[in-house]
Amino acid sequence: MGIRVLTPEKVSRLEKLLRNYLLSIGVNLALLIDEAGNILVSSGKNADVDVTSLAALAAANFGATNQIARILGEDDFSILYHKGKKDNIHLSKINDDIILVTVFTDEVPLGLVRLKANQLAKQIQEL
Amino acid sequence: MALIDLKKKEIYCKIVYYGPGRSGKTTNLLYIYNSLPEKFRGKLLTIETKGERTLFFDLLPLSLGKIKDLDIRLQLYTVPGQSLYKYARKIVLKGVDGIVFVADSLRIRREKNKESLEDLKEHLLEWNIDIHEIPLVFQYNKRDLGEIGIPILTIEELQEDLNRELKAPYFEAVAPKGIGVFETLKTISKMSIRYIVQKYLKYSD
Numbered sequence: 001m002g003i004r005v006l007t008p009e010k011v012s013r014l015e016k017l018l019r020n021y022l023l024s025i026g027v028n029l030a031l032l033i034d035e036a037g038n039i040l041v042s043s044g045k046n047a048d049v050d051v052t053s054l055a056a057l058a059a060a061n062f063g064a065t066n067q068i069a070r071i072l073g074e075d076d077f078s079i080l081y082h083k084g085k086k087d088n089i090h091l092s093k094i095n096d097d098i099i100l101v102t103v104f105t106d107e108v109p110l111g112l113v114r115l116k117a118n119q120l121a122k123q124i125q126e127l
Numbered sequence: 128m129a130l131i132d133l134k135k136k137e138i139y140c141k142i143v144y145y146g147p148g149r150s151g152k153t154t155n156l157l158y159i160y161n162s163l164p165e166k167f168r169g170k171l172l173t174i175e176t177k178g179e180r181t182l183f184f185d186l187l188p189l190s191l192g193k194i195k196d197l198d199i200r201l202q203l204y205t206v207p208g209q210s211l212y213k214y215a216r217k218i219v220l221k222g223v224d225g226i227v228f229v230a231d232s233l234r235i236r237r238e239k240n241k242e243s244l245e246d247l248k249e250h251l252l253e254w255n256i257d258i259h260e261i262p263l264v265f266q267y268n269k270r271d272l273g274e275i276g277i278p279i280l281t282i283e284e285l286q287e288d289l290n291r292e293l294k295a296p297y298f299e300a301v302a303p304k305g306i307g308v309f310e311t312l313k314t315i316s317k318m319s320i321r322y323i324v325q326k327y328l329k330y331s332d
């Protein structure tokens with residue numbers, strides 16, 4: 001059991017990365033969340049989205065999928081994607097306890113989101 | 128894992144209400160939700176089956192008080208108590224900072240309480256958490272049932288069954304009436320925040 005401390009500099013750096021990699025390609029909302037369901041940083045339009053619930057559910061969803069992976073004999077699934085009529089959500093693992101959540105419409109190609117999420121993950125791992 | 132955000136000046140603390148099925152975990156959260164004015168509480172999120180049994184978790188975000196110059200944000204979670212949902216309990220416990228064990232005072236639930244505590248210990252070990260180290264409070268709920276002639280366990284029996292070795296603080300409760308609910312919450316949040324702040328001070332040295 002530990003604690004994670006986010007300094008203002010670190011938050012600004014992470015927010016900038018989210019903007020440069022994801023908001024720039026048209027993603028509406030990008031969040032970095034931890035294993036407990038806390039939001040580390042968020043960026044984008046979230047006025048009418050309940051981000052606290054979203055983060056808790058996304059973390060739980062990821063945890064549940066990892067347990068499913070174990071039942072199937074996989075190590076884990078590192079990506080989850082749900083498609084809606086209007087909004088799509090993409091969850092990807094950054095490292096052992098950080099998950100990237102992105103919300104975007106059909107106007108943004110999924111392949112591009114994947115690519116950018118991967119590049120972003122590398123940047124964050126280096127931090 | 129607790130989170131301290133020095134930009135927003137917030138400290139996040141995850142508290143999990145654990146215990147056997149139907150012991151009153153969700154009832155605790157509902158009472159807290161209904162008693163607090165809106166400025167202290169966020170949205171109550173529940174994932175339940177049709178029969179009102181928790182299927183995955185409940186979540187109630189609270190913002191109560193300050194420590195140093197940090198706003199305290201508590202995230203109260205419950206687990207599904209039914210034995211079927213073992214994996215869900217494990218997932219909800221991830222990153223926990225403090226635990227309330229809600230035990231059922233009903234005599235016929237005696238073994239279920241003990242099983243649930245063993246299940247908790249097992250999951251904590253899987254996350255490398257020592258039950259002796261993490262902040263923990265017991266709540267002996269449904270104390271009202273004795274008054275209407277239903278056989279309940281005495282406090283001494285509950286203490287002997289669950290808390291003999293752990294020696295954690297405990298409270299008697301009647302959750303739907305709010306008896307013991309805020310006492311429990313106050314104690315676990317104080318303990319958890321103190322624990323996080325101690326770690327933080329060590330970290331910043």
Ligand SMILES: Nc1nc2c(ncn2[C@@H]2O[C@H](COP(=O)(O)OP(=O)(O)OP(=O)(O)O)[C@@H](O)[C@H]2O)c(=O)[nH]1
Nearest residue numbers: 148149150151152153154180181207208269301302
């Ligand atoms: N008489 C009495 N009934 C209670 C008390 N606490 C809870 N109950 C009732 O017990 C039932 C189960 O309570 P819940 O809060 O849903 O139990 P839970 O622990 O969340 O159960 P799971 O979600 O299945 O794990 C409900 O009908 C409550 O009203 C109490 O102190 N006294």
Ligand SMILES: [Mg+2]
Nearest residue numbers: 152153180181
């Ligand atoms: Mg419940």
